[in-house]
Amino acid sequence: MRKFLILVGKEIRELMTPQLILPMLAVIALFGLIGKIIWKQAQNAPSGDYLAVVDQDRSELSKRVLADLQDKKRGFRVSMMSAPPEEVLGRKEWGNFVLLVIPRGFEAAVESGQKARIQVYSVFRSLGARSMLSAAHAERAERSVDESLARLVVESALPDLDADFVMHPADPEEYVAVGDAVQRVPIAQVLGFLQSQTFLFPVVIFLAIMFSAQLVSMSVVSEKENKTLEILLSSPIGRKTLVFAKLAASAAVAFGFTAAYMAGMRSFMTGVTGGMASSPQSESLRAAFEGLGLVISPWGYAMIGLSVLFAILCALSIAILLGILAEDVKTAHMAATPLLLVLMLSYMLPLFVDLHSASRGLKVLLAVIPFTHAFLAPQNVVLGRTAWVWGGIVYQAAVFFAFVALASRIFSKELVMTIRLRLILKRRDRNP
Amino acid sequence: MQALSVERLTKRFGELEAVRGISFEVQEGEVFALVGPNGAGKSTTLKTIATILEPTDGRVTVFGLDLGTQAEQVRSVISYLPEEAGAYRNLTGRDYLRFMASLFMDREEQLSASVEYGARLSGLGGRLEEKIRTYSKGMTRKLLLSRTVMTRPRLAILDEPTSGLDVLNAFEVRRTIRSLAKEGMTFLISSHNMLEVEFLSDRLAIIADGRILACDTASALKERFKAGNLEEVFVRLVEPS
Numbered sequence: 001m002r003k004f005l006i007l008v009g010k011e012i013r014e015l016m017t018p019q020l021i022l023p024m025l026a027v028i029a030l031f032g033l034i035g036k037i038i039w040k041q042a043q044n045a046p047s048g049d050y051l052a053v054v055d056q057d058r059s060e061l062s063k064r065v066l067a068d069l070q071d072k073k074r075g076f077r078v079s080m081m082s083a084p085p086e087e088v089l090g091r092k093e094w095g096n097f098v099l100l101v102i103p104r105g106f107e108a109a110v111e112s113g114q115k116a117r118i119q120v121y122s123v124f125r126s127l128g129a130r131s132m133l134s135a136a137h138a139e140r141a142e143r144s145v146d147e148s149l150a151r152l153v154v155e156s157a158l159p160d161l162d163a164d165f166v167m168h169p170a171d172p173e174e175y176v177a178v179g180d181a182v183q184r185v186p187i188a189q190v191l192g193f194l195q196s197q198t199f200l201f202p203v204v205i206f207l208a209i210m211f212s213a214q215l216v217s218m219s220v221v222s223e224k225e226n227k228t229l230e231i232l233l234s235s236p237i238g239r240k241t242l243v244f245a246k247l248a249a250s251a252a253v254a255f256g257f258t259a260a261y262m263a264g265m266r267s268f269m270t271g272v273t274g275g276m277a278s279s280p281q282s283e284s285l286r287a288a289f290e291g292l293g294l295v296i297s298p299w300g301y302a303m304i305g306l307s308v309l310f311a312i313l314c315a316l317s318i319a320i321l322l323g324i325l326a327e328d329v330k331t332a333h334m335a336a337t338p339l340l341l342v343l344m345l346s347y348m349l350p351l352f353v354d355l356h357s358a359s360r361g362l363k364v365l366l367a368v369i370p371f372t373h374a375f376l377a378p379q380n381v382v383l384g385r386t387a388w389v390w391g392g393i394v395y396q397a398a399v400f401f402a403f404v405a406l407a408s409r410i411f412s413k414e415l416v417m418t419i420r421l422r423l424i425l426k427r428r429d430r431n432p
Numbered sequence: 433m434q435a436l437s438v439e440r441l442t443k444r445f446g447e448l449e450a451v452r453g454i455s456f457e458v459q460e461g462e463v464f465a466l467v468g469p470n471g472a473g474k475s476t477t478l479k480t481i482a483t484i485l486e487p488t489d490g491r492v493t494v495f496g497l498d499l500g501t502q503a504e505q506v507r508s509v510i511s512y513l514p515e516e517a518g519a520y521r522n523l524t525g526r527d528y529l530r531f532m533a534s535l536f537m538d539r540e541e542q543l544s545a546s547v548e549y550g551a552r553l554s555g556l557g558g559r560l561e562e563k564i565r566t567y568s569k570g571m572t573r574k575l576l577l578s579r580t581v582m583t584r585p586r587l588a589i590l591d592e593p594t595s596g597l598d599v600l601n602a603f604e605v606r607r608t609i610r611s612l613a614k615e616g617m618t619f620l621i622s623s624h625n626m627l628e629v630e631f632l633s634d635r636l637a638i639i640a641d642g643r644i645l646a647c648d649t650a651s652a653l654k655e656r657f658k659a660g661n662l663e664e665v666f667v668r669l670v671e672p673s
Contacts, residue, residue: 002534002538003534003535006531006534006535010520010523010531013520013522013523013527014520014521014522014523016522017522225518226517226518226519227514227515227516227517227518228517228518228519228520230479230482230484230512230514230517231512231513231514231517231532231579232535233482233483233484234482234483234484234507234510234511234512234589235507235532235535235536236504236507236508236535236536237535238504413486414484414485414486417479417484417485418445418485421445422445422446425445425446425447425448426446
């Protein structure tokens with residue numbers, strides 16, 4: 001145990017170089033900074049979506065529709081333009097905006113019982129994610145004009161009836177059911193929260209696994225390259241102790257960085273989602289989320305943590321083997337590529353494929369990859385599928401111990417030094 | 433006492449036979465050298481005795497310990513210095529010596545004494561408190577040589593101990609080896625530098641193509657082959673015509 005701890009200490013000191021720490025801290029700080037900037041921009045931005053309007057009809061009806069659009073409930077900041085639409089569209093000083101044109105004959109069409117034509121332009125000056133989202137509000141502007149017009153038509157045709165009742169005779173109550181739990185809560189709010197959670201967790205897990213795998217394979221390769229491995233192999237220390245010390249040190253460093261990444265990412269997501277990533281925004285919403293089981297309990301976090309831990313350990317045990325196969329530090333990155341591809345597969349597929357309706361083959365493929373279980377752990381915990389989480393952890397542990405046994409075997413034999421040479425000689429024999 | 437016995441040692445990597453049934457013995461307190469060109473099988477032999485590689489055939493014993501069955505015990509009586517090895521760049525020289533010493537011994541006073549001995553041998557003075565990444569090649573080699581002998585191994589195995597060093601650093605390394613040998617430490621070294629081997633070794637084996645061509649003292653070999661130096665002996669051995 002003493003020698004194990006000495007080796008772990010040495011490994012950590014070798015891994016924690018300024019060249020490693022400084023870029024990592026910079027990335028984490030950058031995440032936080034970007035999040036803060038986005039948050040500040042969102043706070044300072046005037047409320048409501050910007051809507052430029054050219055009213056060519058200038059009728060009573062168009063004025064009433066536009067007055068209705070400016071109602072605070074609609075959430076538009078209407079700017080009336082006197083210039084023709086072509087000129088408004090050409091304004092370069094504006095960012096992305098929506099232009100609503102009410103053409104001549106608007107009122108006349110409604111009065112004659114015909115559909116009134118309106119034109120809605122979505123104008124792009126940049127293609128950032130937030131700009132794309134605000135441009136999507138064009139559809140909402142269209143709907144608002146339509147509803148406003150319908151209300152006026154109903155009010156004039158059926159003055160004795162409540163226009164709101166005629167237009168919305170149903171009073172929908174929105175419920176969301178997750179597993180067996182049912183709560184009265186708007187689906188839009190639940191989705192917003194869930195999307196932020198399903199984005200945040202996998203990204204952090206992905207980074208943690210990738211980072212730790214790179215650490216351990218680089219550690220093995222640089223020991224081989226510097227011949228410090230030969231010195232260790234000829235010293236009175238157990239070969240298994242060597243393997244476990246490398247795994248433990250890389251896991252410890254990776255966990256430190258993962259925690260820091262998590263903090264930076266959380267700050268980023270808070271900025272992007274306006275706080276929804278950290279917590280539901282109101283007490284009633286929090287109560288609804290708790291009722292649905294969407295607020296993960298400490299026990300749930302423990303399960304997710306265990307699954308992530310074993311995913312990292314699996315990556316470490318595989319990467320140590322890949323490190324043995326690499327020739328030098330330069331080729332170590334290439335040697336880690338297969339692991340990276342498998343990791344990408346298990347990260348991307350669950351994001352875009354509904355696993356319930358997926359084919360059996362795809363399900364088996366994803367289940368065989370030990371990292372998938374960590375990516376799916378948060379949603380399985382939320383959905384109450386604890387048996388799946390535990391099953392995944394047991395499988396991950398089995399994979400980890402199998403690869404560690406293989407790595408220990410390679411280290412305890414001369415293979416750790418000769419495996420590459422043997423492969424080269426075999427290849428030469430096949431292609432003389 | 434016999435420090436090392438190598439009997440018909442063979443090492444193959446697939447079809448490639450790097451060492452072909454070599455035999456030699458080293459007595460305690462002796463400096464024994466394997467000398468030969470690059471690719472002769474010197475490093476493979478040393479790595480095998482250092483328990484890094486496994487013999488394909490033959491038998492090796494170190495102070496009576498069998499390499500095949502007692503490799504762990506062998507590791508506690510040997511110390512190995514690979515050719516052109518590096519050290520942990522982010523440790524200071526002193527921390528490196530302490531780390532390595534702690535793999536060989538538990539007791540603090542024993543450990544501190546070894547580190548102090550290694551520090552003195554290295555001749556690096558105040559530079560020992562600096563990170564190894566700031567060291568020159570010569571400084572690193574001196575640190576590694578000190579590391580190899582600071583735990584007073586019964587058999588020190590040095591692969592090309594002066595390879596890549598300038599004249600002054602190589603001279604210092606040779607002087608250190610000679611003075612430790614006088615104190616009774618057994619050395620097995622490899623080199624392709626015949627003059628170095630002549631200066632350092634008590635006995636030597638000339639090795640080429642995985643085979644030992646001759647084994648004796650330098651003076652006996654020169655006399656046998658009527659040569660002025662070891663280079664001439666080597667040339668006559670490999671090119672008899």
